[in-house]
Amino acid sequence: MGKQVLDQQADTPESTADDARVGKALRRLRRDKGLSLKELALKSGVSVGMLSQIERDLANPSLRLLTQIRTALGVTVSDLFDDAPPPAADPTFVRRADRRGWLELGYLSKELLSPHAPHNLQFMILHIPPGSTSGDQPLSYPAEKGGMILNGSLILKVKDREVLLHQGDSFLFDSLDPHSFRNPTDETAQVLWIIGAVRVDRQL
Structure with missing residues (x-):
């Protein structure tokens, strides 16, 4: 029998362009994995309704919910960032100060320092x-x-x-x-x- 999915609460975000990054990233990663909302809900323990709200930027996921979703998708924290590839002239082990990725969660912001390549x-x-x-x-x-x-x-x-x-x-x-x-x-x-x-x- 599948894992029981419970409804969770999440903060309602203010309407800003930056807040949209979280929902867009999660929707992109879910689709890349070929998962429906229902399948991700079963894997993560986060309800379909909450996942839908998060993906549409109607709610900000807590760090705990974000961890559950990220773990179910099998992705790292870095995968959630709006991250541009490094300039062609730079090696993959370098991240320039002016090319840091940002992730806005409403109640805190994350500024990515790790290089673009997976580590x-x-x-x-x-x-x-x-x-x-x-x-x-x-x-x-x-x-x-x-x-x-x-x-x-x-x-x-x-x-x-x-x-x-x-x-x-x-x-x-x-x-x-x-x-x-x-x-x-x-x-x-x-x-x-x-x-x-x-x-x-x-x-x-």
């Missing part, structure tokens, strides 16, 4: 506005995460430990451990965010 290591800058969080439910999936606070402050919670991090503080943890973050200040936080793939045997 197991991905890194980006998270721009987290005052009061924004990673969502009501903690995140958990096979990976390693690390980073450093570039500007502002951030509360990071991993399992049952919560810590307030300031500019210059760094961190590293197993992403299988339930984790979340929030910006408790009135200043936008900028965080260098690194995601490393784990060995297949750790996922078994």
Whole structure:
């Protein structure tokens, strides 16, 4: 019997061109995989109605929902970005500062630093506005995460430990451990965010 699909809540986005990137990327990736909305719903545990709203930019997915959808599609975080190929003169291991991909989720923005070519290591800058969080439910999936606070402050919670991090503080943890973050200040936080793939045997 297929996985039960439950309705989830997501934030309603403001009407901006940037917010449309998330829905467009997810719709493109789903179609590239040859999946219907119903098939993706069964694989991800996200309802057909919610998937449809997200793809049409009527709702912003939380990071947890985005992770469920991304995992079901078998794609990386980098695949979600509106990302142009590098100039022909540049090697594939370089990303120029003026060619960074952006992903707008409404409650935070991601700025892609990793080069265009696929790699197991991905890194980006998270721009987290005052009061924004990673969502009501903690995140958990096979990976390693690390980073450093570039500007502002951030509360990071991993399992049952919560810590307030300031500019210059760094961190590293197993992403299988339930984790979340929030910006408790009135200043936008900028965080260098690194995601490393784990060995297949750790996922078994």
